[in-house]
Amino acid sequence: xxxxxxxxxxxxxxxxxxxxxxxxxxxxxxxxxxxxxxxxxxxxxxxxxxxxxxxxxxxxxxxxxxxxxxxxxxxxxxxxxxxxxxxxxxxxxxxxxxxxxxxxxxxxxxxxxxxxxxxxxxxxxxxxxxxxxxxxxxxxxxxxxxxxxxxxxxxxxxxxxxxxxxxxxxxxxxxxxxxxxxxxxxxxxxxxxxxxxxxxxxxxxxxxxxxxxxxxxxxxxxxxxxxxxxxxxxxxxxxxxxxxxxxxxxxxxxxxxxxxxxxxxxxxxxxxxxxxxxxxxxxxxxxx
Amino acid sequence: xxxxxxxxxxxxxxxxxxxxxxxxxxxxxxxxxxxxxxxxxxxxxxxxxxxxxxxxxxxxxxxxxxxxxxxxxxxxxxxxxxxxxxxxxxxxxxxxxxxxxxxxxxxxxxxxxxxxxxxxxxxxxxxxxxxxxxxxxxxxxxxxxxxxxxxxxxxxxxxxxxxxxxxxxxxxxxxxxxxxxxxxxxxxxxxxxxxxxxxxxxxxxxxxxxxxxxxxxxxxxxxxxxxxxxxxxxxxxxxxxxxxxxxxxxxxxxxxxxxxxxxxxxxxxxxxxxxxxxxxxxxxxxxxxxxxxxxxxxxxxxxxxxxxxxxxxxxxxxxxxxxxxxxxxxxxxxxxxxxxxxxxxxxxxxxxxxxxxxxxxxxxxxxx
Numbered sequence: 001x002x003x004x005x006x007x008x009x010x011x012x013x014x015x016x017x018x019x020x021x022x023x024x025x026x027x028x029x030x031x032x033x034x035x036x037x038x039x040x041x042x043x044x045x046x047x048x049x050x051x052x053x054x055x056x057x058x059x060x061x062x063x064x065x066x067x068x069x070x071x072x073x074x075x076x077x078x079x080x081x082x083x084x085x086x087x088x089x090x091x092x093x094x095x096x097x098x099x100x101x102x103x104x105x106x107x108x109x110x111x112x113x114x115x116x117x118x119x120x121x122x123x124x125x126x127x128x129x130x131x132x133x134x135x136x137x138x139x140x141x142x143x144x145x146x147x148x149x150x151x152x153x154x155x156x157x158x159x160x161x162x163x164x165x166x167x168x169x170x171x172x173x174x175x176x177x178x179x180x181x182x183x184x185x186x187x188x189x190x191x192x193x194x195x196x197x198x199x200x201x202x203x204x205x206x207x208x209x210x211x212x213x214x215x216x217x218x219x220x221x222x223x224x225x226x227x228x229x230x231x232x233x234x235x236x237x238x239x240x241x242x243x244x245x246x247x248x249x250x251x252x253x254x255x256x257x258x259x260x261x262x263x264x265x266x267x268x269x270x271x272x273x274x275x276x277x278x279x280x281x282x283x284x285x286x287x288x
Numbered sequence: 289x290x291x292x293x294x295x296x297x298x299x300x301x302x303x304x305x306x307x308x309x310x311x312x313x314x315x316x317x318x319x320x321x322x323x324x325x326x327x328x329x330x331x332x333x334x335x336x337x338x339x340x341x342x343x344x345x346x347x348x349x350x351x352x353x354x355x356x357x358x359x360x361x362x363x364x365x366x367x368x369x370x371x372x373x374x375x376x377x378x379x380x381x382x383x384x385x386x387x388x389x390x391x392x393x394x395x396x397x398x399x400x401x402x403x404x405x406x407x408x409x410x411x412x413x414x415x416x417x418x419x420x421x422x423x424x425x426x427x428x429x430x431x432x433x434x435x436x437x438x439x440x441x442x443x444x445x446x447x448x449x450x451x452x453x454x455x456x457x458x459x460x461x462x463x464x465x466x467x468x469x470x471x472x473x474x475x476x477x478x479x480x481x482x483x484x485x486x487x488x489x490x491x492x493x494x495x496x497x498x499x500x501x502x503x504x505x506x507x508x509x510x511x512x513x514x515x516x517x518x519x520x521x522x523x524x525x526x527x528x529x530x531x532x533x534x535x536x537x538x539x540x541x542x543x544x545x546x547x548x549x550x551x552x553x554x555x556x557x558x559x560x561x562x563x564x565x566x567x568x569x570x571x572x573x574x575x576x577x578x579x580x581x582x583x584x585x586x587x588x589x590x591x592x593x594x595x596x597x598x599x600x601x602x603x604x605x606x607x608x609x610x611x612x613x614x615x616x617x618x619x620x621x622x623x624x625x626x627x628x629x630x631x632x633x634x635x636x637x638x639x640x641x642x643x644x645x646x647x648x649x650x651x652x653x654x655x656x
Contacts, residue, residue, distance in 0.1 A: 181339055182372040186386035186441060187360035196389070200376040 044262050048255035059256035067233045068241035068257065074149070075224075075237060076217040079156040083213055087164025088206070092198070094165075095172035096180065109165050112158055120158045121226025124151055147229030152237065155223035160213045167209030168202055175201055207275055215268045219261060289351075290315045290445060290477045291336060296345030298331055298501075305331040306342065307501040313445075316475045318468070320488035323498035324524065329481045330369075330449055332498070336479060337366045337447045350444065365438030367448040371430045373422040379433050380418040383408055386441035408436040411470075428459040435467075439476075448480035452487060464491055485525050489513060497521050519643045522562040529568065529613050531561040533642075540642055545609055546588050551642055563640035565616040570604065571634035572625055587634040595629055597622070608635060 049056055059065060090109060094102060112120065126132050128145035138145060145151045179201065183193045199206075221239040228235045230244065238261050245254035291313035298306040306328045313319055321329040334340040335347065338359035347354045354362055373382050381388075383405045387396060396404070409415045412432035422430055431451065438446060451467065452460040468491055471478055482488050488495050489509040497504045497512060497520075505517040516522040523530065533540040533549065536556050540549040549561050571587060590606040590613065597603075602622045606613040613635065627633050 178368060178370065178372040179374055182366070182368060182374070182437075183385070183389075185337055185339065185359045185364065185366035186389065186437065188385070188389040192389045196385070197374055 041262060044255055045259050047251060048259040050255070051252050055252050056256050056259075059250075059253040060260065062253065064233045064236065065241060065253070065257055068236045068238045069260070071149075071152070071236065072218050072238040075152050075156050076214055078153045079160060079217045080210060080214050082153075082157055083161045083164055084206075084210060086161055087166075087168060087209060087213075090165045091168035091172050091202075092194075094169055095175075096177055106169070109162050109169075112160075112162050117155075117159050117220065117222030118226055121155050121223040124154050124158075124223075124227050128154075146227050147231065147235055149235075151227035152224055152235065155227045156217050156220050159220050159223050160216045163213035163216065164206065164209035167205050167212070171202055171205040172198075204275065208272065211268050211272050211275075215265055218264055289313070290349070291354075291479075292346075292348045293332070293336075294346050296332070296335060296342045296347065298328070298335065298340065298342045304501050306335075309345070309501070309503055311496060311503060311506070313477060313479060314494075316477055317493040318471045318491065319479045320492035320495045321479060321481045321498060322483070322485060322488040322495050322524075324483055326500075327498040328501040329483075329498050333447050333449055333479060333481050336445070337364050338362050339366070363441065363444045365441060365443030365446045367431075367434045367438050367446070367451055369450040369453055371422075371434040373430055373433055373437070375422050378419050378421060379409070379414060379425070380405055382422070382433055383436045383440050385437060404440065405436075408440055411439075412436045426459075427455050428463055431455065431463060444477065446476050446478040448478065450482060451480055452482075452484075460487075467491065489525070497524065499524070516562075516641065519560050519562070522641065522643075527565050527614060527616075529563045529565065531563075531611065533559050533561050535559050535642075535644065542611070545611065547637065549637065549640065549642060554642065554644055558645040560643045560645060561640055562643070563637050565603070565614040567637070567639040568613060568615045569636040569638050570606075570615055570617065570622075570625060570627060571636060572627065573632050573634050587636050590633055590635045592627055592629055592631050592633060595622070606633070606635060 048059075060069075090105070093099070094106060125146050128134050128138060128151065130139070130146075132146075134145075143150075145154070179197050180193050183197045188196065219239060220237075221243075224237055225240055225243075228237065228240055230236060230240055232241075232244070236244065238257055242254050242258045242261065245251075245257065289312050291311075293309055293311040293313075296306050296309040297304075309328070309332060311332075321332060323329045331340060335342050338354075338357065341355070349357070349362055359366070374385065377385070384401055387401045387404065390396075395401075405418075406415065409418055412435055414429060414432055414436065417425065417429065422433065425433065435448075435451075452463055455463065464487060480491075489512075492509060494507060495509050495512050496506045499520045505512055505521050507515075512521065513525055516525060522528055531542045531545075531547070533542045534557070535551045535554050538550065538552045538554070540551040540554075540559055540561055541547065542549075542561070551559070573589065588608060590608040593605040593607050593612075595602055595604050597619055600619055601616055602619050604615040604617070604622070604627075606615060615635075625633075
């Protein structure tokens with residue numbers, strides 16, 4: 001009898017469950033996804049286009065909506081590069097050097113993941129608000145952090161800073177310092193080592209981290225909500241603008257902006273999938 | 289003198305990796321740092337290469353203090369144990385790296401670099417693989433890329449860390465011979481680290497035997513092999529039969545054995561006797577030395593446990609009153625003796641060395 005080449009799981013008699021088990025598990029997974037992910041997403045777009053394309057684009061072209069879109073992109077454009085630099089340096093320090101307090105640093109990097117974003121926002125209000133620690137000084141120098149762009153950027157940075165570092169640390173730890181040492185022995189200087197040896201080895205992990213960081217930066221609600229002050233056309237980001245419109249029963253407007261936000265998230269996901277699909281091999285090569 | 293190491297100490301936490309190491313590397317020689325793992329040989333090599341800083345001591349390169357110099361300024365070529373090739377670069381770019389990163393003032397033109405890399409790849413016989421990536425190469429090929437990459441910067445000294453450690457036996461032998469030839473052609477001062485005594489003895493001009501962060505002995509291979517300076521060196525270089533014995537009145541005796549090893553002029557006390565397998569002789573017992581077949585102080589009775597007879601030499605395992613003894617002799621001579629597994633035979637110790645315990649210098653060479 002010829003030996004059949006089969007998929008690993010299906011080929012093992014012990015793991016070959018009866019069809020009803022298989023189908024009900026697959027059905028459960030798909031049903032769950034459909035109910036909790038696909039359906040809401042479809043609803044967002046359905047509601048947004050409820051009254052046709054005209055009102056949809058009108059809602060997006062409204063000055064306050066445009067300002068929210070601009071602000072969101074601006075905040076992401078500042079927070080993501082800053083966290084990129086921070087994430088790379090933190091990952092570099094943690095994976096290439098030995099120093100005291102290293103495990104504390106790793107724990108601190110995870111902090112934004114474990115702390116509620118609302119608390120992050122509150123902290124900045126306490127620090128930089130009118131009655132906060134630095135409040136009087138900031139006021140004396142005519143600087144505004146809370147209820148202004150700096151506050152939004154700070155809150156977004158706090159919430160998103162683990163993404164790049166978290167993606168890079170395991171990758172760089174696994175790669176070790178061997179290639180960097182080889183570069184040193186061949187006479188390369190610090191920057192040359194980074195650009196020519198380290199960066200090419202971590203580029204896919206880095207791209208991953210940036211995409212995730214960006215998705216979160218644009219979608220952040222809690223922390224940003226606390227420091228924003230919800231000033232229409234000035235300090236409202238897209239998620240905040242959606243909430244305001246929704247509370248005013250402007251469903252078409254709310255869902256139109258929400259659909260744009262969802263679209264940005266989808267673009268990020270597609271970009272990530274394209275990266276995986278197009279360079280999957282080299283990604284696997286550098287990751288494992 | 290190319291490199292002078294004096295009083296170098298290095299600790300990692302409480303572990304002493306190097307303890308007051310003294311070493312001279314001569315111009316143009318191929319020097320082996322030989323020792324078991326943890327003996328400090330790789331740490332010493334990394335200090336020479338500028339990848340590690342010693343806690344104490346001094347290091348000069350061509351008469352110039354080198355500890356403050358970066359690896360670039362020392363101009364050393366380093367070949368890493370696991371090659372450490374740049375995985376995202378082709379073979380060509382790997383070899384060109386050391387030239388590409390030179391400052392603009394010094395860096396040769398693109399054409400010169402290309403020419404030089406081609407020459408080096410031809411030297412290591414890898415020209416056709418210039419566009420491959422390291423992951424597409426075999427271990428031996430990677431090793432040669434690593435060597436070409438290190439040679440590209442025209443180093444004054446070449447340092448190799450376990451250059452053949454990760455290769456299989458056949459490739460290792462080939463590469464060893466090839467490296468020796470290369471060294472004879474280029475005459476670049478080279479230091480390599482190995483834990484394989486055969487490799488060190490076969491390849492090097494001089495061998496430095498290291499143990500627990502200290503240099504035990506330095507010398508040409510034949511001298512180190514024939515005149516080990518310490519029990520450790522004796523034990524580490526090649527197979528050896530070791531007997532713990534006690535010296536009393538100019539004779540060393542092994543407990544439970546009728547052996548008497550001359551120890552003229554040595555102070556009484558515990559000692560260790562070493563005999564290499566080819567310095568032990570097997571005789572027939574039916575030609576007794578003193579008539580009745582009883583053992584003499586020169587010939588002890590032993591039983592043959594196993595005979596491994598593959599190739600021109602035979603390896604015989606004897607049971608000498610409970611002590612295992614290894615003997616190596618010519619196949620033909622063994623056949624002439626007519627001794628087989630389980631037979632009784634006589635054992636004569638031809639040549640050996642006696643070390644007084646605790647005193648490295650107090651040794652005698654014993655020869656019949």
